[in-house]
Amino acid sequence: MAGWQAFLDENxxxxxxxxxxxxxxxxxxxxxxxxxxxxxxxxxxxxxxxSAGLTTVDVVPTAxxxxxxxxxxxxxxxxTILIYGHYDTxxxxxxxxxxxxxxxxxxxxxxxxxxxxxxxxxxxxxxxxAIEALLKSEGALPVNVKxxxxxxxxxxxxxxxxxxxxxxxxxxxxxxxxxxxxxWSEDRHGILVGLRGACAIQIDMKGPQMDLHSGIYGGAVxxxxxxxTRLLDSMHAPDGTITVDGFFDDVVPVSDADRDGMxxxxxxxxxxxxxxxxxxxxxxxxxxxxxxxxxxxTVEVNGVWGGFTGSGVKTVIPKEAHAKLTSRLVPNQxxxxxxxxxxxxxxxHTPLGVTVDVKTEHTGAKPYLIPTDHPGxxxxxxxxxxxxxxxxxxxxxxxxxxxxxxxxxxxxxxxVTLAFGLEDENAHAPDEFxxxxxxxxxxxxxxxxxxxxxxxxxx
Amino acid sequence: MAGWQAFLDENxxxxxxxxxxxxxxxxxxxxxxxxxxxxxxxxxxxxxxxSAGLTTVDVVPTAxxxxxxxxxxxxxxxxTILIYGHYDTxxxxxxxxxxxxxxxxxxxxxxxxxxxxxxxxxxxxxxxxAIEALLKSEGALPVNVKxxxxxxxxxxxxxxxxxxxxxxxxxxxxxxxxxxxxxWSEDRHGILVGLRGACAIQIDMKGPQMDLHSGIYGGAVxxxxxxxTRLLDSMHAPDGTITVDGFFDDVVPVSDADRDGMxxxxxxxxxxxxxxxxxxxxxxxxxxxxxxxxxxxTVEVNGVWGGFTGSGVKTVIPKEAHAKLTSRLVPNQxxxxxxxxxxxxxxxHTPLGVTVDVKTEHTGAKPYLIPTDHPGxxxxxxxxxxxxxxxxxxxxxxxxxxxxxxxxxxxxxxxVTLAFGLEDENAHAPDEFxxxxxxxxxxxxxxxxxxxxxxxxxx
Numbered sequence: 017m018a019g020w021q022a023f024l025d026e027n028x029x030x031x032x033x034x035x036x037x038x039x040x041x042x043x044x045x046x047x048x049x050x051x052x053x054x055x056x057x058x059x060x061x062x063x064x065x066x067s068a069g070l071t072t073v074d075v076v077p078t079a080x081x082x083x084x085x086x087x088x089x090x091x092x093x094x095x096t097i098l099i100y101g102h103y104d105t106x107x108x109x110x111x112x113x114x115x116x117x118x119x120x121x122x123x124x125x126x127x128x129x130x131x132x133x134x135x136x137x138x139x140x141x142x143x144x145x146a147i148e149a150l151l152k153s154e155g156a157l158p159v160n161v162k163x164x165x166x167x168x169x170x171x172x173x174x175x176x177x178x179x180x181x182x183x184x185x186x187x188x189x190x191x192x193x194x195x196x197x198x199x200w201s202e203d204r205h206g207i208l209v210g211l212r213g214a215c216a217i218q219i220d221m222k223g224p225q226m227d228l229h230s231g232i233y234g235g236a237v238x239x240x241x242x243x244x245t246r247l248l249d250s251m252h253a254p255d256g257t258i259t260v261d262g263f264f265d266d267v268v269p270v271s272d273a274d275r276d277g278m279x280x281x282x283x284x285x286x287x288x289x290x291x292x293x294x295x296x297x298x299x300x301x302x303x304x305x306x307x308x309x310x311x312x313x314t315v316e317v318n319g320v321w322g323g324f325t326g327s328g329v330k331t332v333i334p335k336e337a338h339a340k341l342t343s344r345l346v347p348n349q350x351x352x353x354x355x356x357x358x359x360x361x362x363x364x365h366t367p368l369g370v371t372v373d374v375k376t377e378h379t380g381a382k383p384y385l386i387p388t389d390h391p392g393x394x395x396x397x398x399x400x401x402x403x404x405x406x407x408x409x410x411x412x413x414x415x416x417x418x419x420x421x422x423x424x425x426x427x428x429x430x431x432v433t434l435a436f437g438l439e440d441e442n443a444h445a446p447d448e449f450x451x452x453x454x455x456x457x458x459x460x461x462x463x464x465x466x467x468x469x470x471x472x473x474x475x
Numbered sequence: 476m477a478g479w480q481a482f483l484d485e486n487x488x489x490x491x492x493x494x495x496x497x498x499x500x501x502x503x504x505x506x507x508x509x510x511x512x513x514x515x516x517x518x519x520x521x522x523x524x525x526s527a528g529l530t531t532v533d534v535v536p537t538a539x540x541x542x543x544x545x546x547x548x549x550x551x552x553x554x555t556i557l558i559y560g561h562y563d564t565x566x567x568x569x570x571x572x573x574x575x576x577x578x579x580x581x582x583x584x585x586x587x588x589x590x591x592x593x594x595x596x597x598x599x600x601x602x603x604x605a606i607e608a609l610l611k612s613e614g615a616l617p618v619n620v621k622x623x624x625x626x627x628x629x630x631x632x633x634x635x636x637x638x639x640x641x642x643x644x645x646x647x648x649x650x651x652x653x654x655x656x657x658x659w660s661e662d663r664h665g666i667l668v669g670l671r672g673a674c675a676i677q678i679d680m681k682g683p684q685m686d687l688h689s690g691i692y693g694g695a696v697x698x699x700x701x702x703x704t705r706l707l708d709s710m711h712a713p714d715g716t717i718t719v720d721g722f723f724d725d726v727v728p729v730s731d732a733d734r735d736g737m738x739x740x741x742x743x744x745x746x747x748x749x750x751x752x753x754x755x756x757x758x759x760x761x762x763x764x765x766x767x768x769x770x771x772x773t774v775e776v777n778g779v780w781g782g783f784t785g786s787g788v789k790t791v792i793p794k795e796a797h798a799k800l801t802s803r804l805v806p807n808q809x810x811x812x813x814x815x816x817x818x819x820x821x822x823x824h825t826p827l828g829v830t831v832d833v834k835t836e837h838t839g840a841k842p843y844l845i846p847t848d849h850p851g852x853x854x855x856x857x858x859x860x861x862x863x864x865x866x867x868x869x870x871x872x873x874x875x876x877x878x879x880x881x882x883x884x885x886x887x888x889x890x891v892t893l894a895f896g897l898e899d900e901n902a903h904a905p906d907e908f909x910x911x912x913x914x915x916x917x918x919x920x921x922x923x924x925x926x927x928x929x930x931x932x933x934x
Contacts, residue, residue, distance in 0.1 A: 046787035107789055110686075171787050198691070212690060216788045225752025227569075227904040230775045231671060231874025232657075234803050235767035236747075238757035241776040242711060245704040252701060254826070288695075293684025298697035298828035308694035316689045317700040318791050323778030324799060328505035328630055329675045329836045330566055331801050331874075332777050332903055340783060342790050344693050367713075369757035377788045415690025415790075444791055445686040 019153030020463045024145070028456065031145050032128075034064070035455065038103075038137050039121040039130040045081055045104035045171045054081040054167045057103040061165050062086075064141075068148035070163065076183070078175030081167030085183065088147070089160045095474050096160035097466070098189035100419050100431070101140025101196050102169035105132035106444045113446035126452050133450035135443035136196040139435050140165060142455065143195050146462035158470035162189055166419075169196065172216065172381065173418040180426045190474040191392045192423050193465070197435035198443075200409050202453070205400035208433035209388055210310060210412035211420055213345035215355050215380030219247070219362060220373045221322075221337045228333040237333065238369025241322050244337035247372075250365040251315050256300050258315050261364075262357040266348045270311045277388075278306050281409050291440060310412035314344040315358070340377075344414060351380025381418030382425070392432035395472045399464045403457060434458075434465055478612030479922045483604070487915065490604050491587075493523070494914065497562075497596050498580040498589040504540055504563035504630045513540040513626045516562040520624050521545075523600075527607035529622065535642070537634030540626030544642065547606070548619045554933050555619035556925070557648040559878050559890070560599025560655050561628035564591035565903045572905035586908040593900035595655040597909035598917070599624060601895065602654050605921035617929035621648055625878075628655065631675065631840065632877040639885045649933040650851045651882050652924070656894035657902075659868050661912065664859035667892035668847055669769060669871035670879055672804035674814050674839030678706070678821060679832045680781075680796045687792040696792065697828025700781050703796035706831075709824040710774050715759050717774050720823075721816040725807045729770045736847075737765050740868050750899060769871035773803040774817070799836075803873060810839025840877030843890070851891035854931045858923045862916060893917075893924055 024031075043057035044050040058075045065073045065086045073086035081104060089096070108118040108131050116122040121130035128138065143163075150157050164187060168175055180187065200206030223240035224233075253259050283306050289297060299308040322337030324330035343354050359374050366372045386393065388410045400408040420431040436454040437443065483490075502516035503509040517534045524532045524545045532545035540563060548555070567577040567590050575581040580589035587597065602622075609616050623646060627634055639646065659665030682699035683692075712718050742765050748756060758767040781796030783789035802813050818833050825831045845852065847869045859867040879890040895913035896902065 046789060047785065107783070107785060109783070109785070113685075214690065214790070216790075223753060226572075226901060226906075228751070229874060229903040230773070230777060230801055231673065231803055232872065232898060232902070233751070233768060234773040234775045234873055235771055236756050236758045236764040237751055237753060238755070239775060241779050242707070245707040245776070245779070246711075246713070248701070248704040249708040252705075254705070292687070292692070292696055294682060294696060294828055295830075296697070296828045297695050298826075299695045305695040309692060312694055314689070314693040316693045316698060316790075316792060317704070317782070318689060318789060319782035319784045319793070320700050320704070320796070321780045321784040323776065324566070324568070325778045325780040325797070326506065326566060326568070329799070329801065330505060330777060330903070331673070331675075331775075333775060334778070337779070338784070340788070342689055342788065344690055367757075369753055369755045371754075413691065414693055415688060439691060442685060443691070444688040444789070447685075 020149040021460065023149040023153040024459050035128065035138060035141055036121045038141060039133055040119055042119045043104050043132070043167065044107050045168055046107050054104055058082045058084050058167055061103050064144055065163065068144050069151035070147065076179065078179055080175045083167065083179055084165045085163065085186065087162040088157055090156055091158065091160045094159045094470050095190040095472065096162060097469060098162045098164055098187055098192045099143045100164050100192055100194045102136050102166045103140060104167040104170050106135070106170050110446060115447055127449040128452060129447055129449045131448050133448055134437040134441035135448065136169065138450035138455055139437055139458070140195045142436065142458040143462045145459050146466065149459065150463055150466060158467045162187060172377065176419060176422055177426070180422060184426065187427060189427065189429055191469070192429055192431035194417065194420065194431045194433040195435055196417050197413055197433045198437040198439055199435060200411060201438065203404065204406050205404050205408035206411035207393055207396050207400065207408045208413050209386050209393065209410045211384040211417050212313070212414050213349060213351055213381045213383035213421065214342055214416040215345065215351035216342045216377035217355060217358055218375045218377060219339045219341065220375065221370050222335065223370045224333065224335050227335050230331040230333045233333055238367060239333045240337040240370050241334060243367040243370040244320065244322065244339060246367050247362060247365050248317055248339060251361065256298055260315060260357060260361045263354065266350065266353065267313060268347050270307065274311065275307065277410065278310065281306065281411065309414035311346055313346045313349060316342050316344070318342055344416065345383045347383045347385055349383060351382060355380065381416040382421035384420040384424065386430045386432065390430055391472055391474050392430060395468045396432050396434060396465060399461060399468050402464065403461045434462065477922070479608040480919065482608040482612040483918050494587065494597060494600055495580045497600060498591055499578055501578045502563050502591070502626065503566050504627055505566050513563055517541045517543050517626055520562050523603055524622065527603050528610035529606065535638065537638055539634045542626065542638055543624045544622065544645065546621040547616055549615055550617065550619045553618045553929050554649040554931065555621060556928060557621045557623055557646055557651045558602045559623050559651055559653045561595050561625045562599065563626040563629050565629050569905065574906055585911050587911060588906055588908045590907050592907055592909035593896040594902035594907065595628065597914055598894050598896055599654045601914065601917040602921045604918050605925065608918065609922055609925065617926045621646060631836070635878060635881055636885070639881060643886065646886060648886065648888055651888055651890035653876065653879065653890045653892040654894055655876055656872055656892045657896040657898055658894060659870060660897065662863065663865050664863050664867035665870035666852055666855050666859065666867045667872050668845050668852065668869045670843040670876050671772070671873050672808060672810055672840045672842035672880065673801055673875040674804065674810035675801045675836035676814060676817055677834045677836060678798045678800065679834065680829050681794065682829045683792065683794050686794050689790040689792045692792055697826060698792045699796040699829050700793060702826040702829040703779065703781065703798060705826050706821060706824050707776055707798060710820065715757055719774060719816060719820045722813065725809065725812065726772060727806050729766065733770065734766065736869065737769065740765065740870065768873035770805055772805045772808060775801050775803070777801055803875065804842045806842045806844055808842060810841060814839070840875040841880035843879040843883065845889045845891065849889055850931055850933050851889060854927045855891050855893060855924060858920060858927050861923065862920045893921065
């Protein structure tokens, strides 16, 4: 047994307690009232990296939430990897739907329930523990390691471009290994090769200058809720096809090879429906569900509000209505161009009697693709086959991890993903959880991955 | 000068203080947490009726909020009138948009700002003060008077039918005089002859069994917010015409005589737009704005909510979406039939991938019409011409005062409206106010009305 394996075994319960401590910090990046908690999480990561044995560790302030950088460069002649993860979390609402409080991590049935357990605190702590295990059992790491952990992933990684620009040399590396994302199943690993991008807007619609009595005025004045539903509805055809002019202009059609690869990945529509609790799936005609979520773009309404929402009746025509939208992007859509296209659509489809203001929530994340035969993927596939006993699938993720495309643009290195979340773990929903088995298997896999990368040709 | 006029003059400041006391009670009937306040308002009214000199006054419990009944029957051989009003108010949200707190009545520029000042506490206190003035200055009232004040008008008067059934004999009368509603302008009175009815539903839509990450699942599953906007949008054509099958089936077309009468009432579209703060009016084609709000029915969305509505971005496909709707009805639409028609439409237009539950908020209010030449209207018109110096308009109100149709059904008497609110007084919106001039002129008008009714033939 490798020395690091014994170290991992001996420290199992300590590592779990540390994850619980990490999860107790309510580092919700979207909510201003949690700004201090995100900073506290950065401080926790800084301390943990130092105790793991990294030699240079800093909390780096940004215009938003801080990032944490660190490195161990004691393997001259060996490749240098940059490990990425994020310690911020999604908000917790609706908080009343959590079985146990989101920031009181609870172990039930081999699962750790807490906001951020799967996305991404559990996943990002794994390589830190692997580093500690290698350093304390072997005295050195097999490769040079740099780390970049951020606190803005859940709000679009807005500070990352300037951070990467400022620290370009410090972050220079041969490969990024990303500790954020999902695997395939408990029995078979999935290596992520494609991510959708994203952009986000908020629509603020105004009608009359005050809330109006719907009896006295109803019938003669535009109701902003009617205008908003009309506007939002104008963005999709009844069959689910996006009807925003120009939206598909830059989309690269999915190749037959890509479609063949995806068709070889098992997908059980009945199990999927059961897991979601829906009688029918619903999406763009002409594509399989996996294609719909992996390689086709979306325009998704994430929130709508306006008027009276309490109990009982209030006969009001509200003076305003609001909606939040995100769009998932596929190669070769540019977030800013899609924002422009959406704004143009909104301008042209704003009903009579209201005015609209569109706010861009962040400049967005580009979509990302890494070749399946990239050396980093080849190494990762070999290691994962050893860990799981079966070869991994090369998968995609409908979500966005902005760092992958950003690093490719700014550092000119590809990102291989080595993450152990699973799709059923309620990322972004109540009762988020992370499997202890994934937490522990991940530590072993990261140790093996670092050893394998030491002898790989990444150039 | 009539004795009652001197009494009114002498007690001006006391009456205003009493109105302020009344307005300080936050009797919001829609919100369960204000149940005690509605009861407190009933108690306040009971005490005030007794001090005014009514001989029999009771707070009568109902399945919802209590009502207050009272009477003075000391004018044998004279007509008996039943005075109606309500002491419950609308909710106050958005409370942050009030210039001064809604339940701290404040006098600014001859206007009393408070929730309920115009609708209907100011208006309903007026006849109580007129009764006191007549009784204390003349020793008797010119007619027999009964009163019925309720606490559920703003939530649809749900307890009134059984209350009227139970107290049918106690409430028997020759004419109802209604102290809830609006007049025409500061210079010219309007006598209400038509009201729209109303019904209300809530739509609760469910999609996936949990909130979903819009990246991981977006594209393959119906988003309840998309389905809700589609469903709501299906209820109107782009030009504003209602497109719900069967909705217009029972509508009595507006007669040419009615349209002629309404066309003689001044309406300044520019001033209306300016008051509302909109660049364009918007309503059913083929009807004037007055016709749209007075004699045409509506389907109005009063509230929509679902998904993430905080600051920043949450990339969620919410598991549910909700909407509140009310419909304004015109003669001869039946509230329950319209609810059925709406539910049928919703069933047939529910998009794939979601389920819908429709809750009927209350059984609704029937529309109401009283002939312009009804003896009660003839008397009221004569009195109002004396008070204002010009003959009144016979107007309609787009809102609903359920008692009018109910009393016609159950007591077989028509209701004449004698109310002094004006349309710009922000009923149901922040900064509701009531003009002191209306408050005082109303007291005089009510005294004159009771004297005039004493010699009228109401049979």
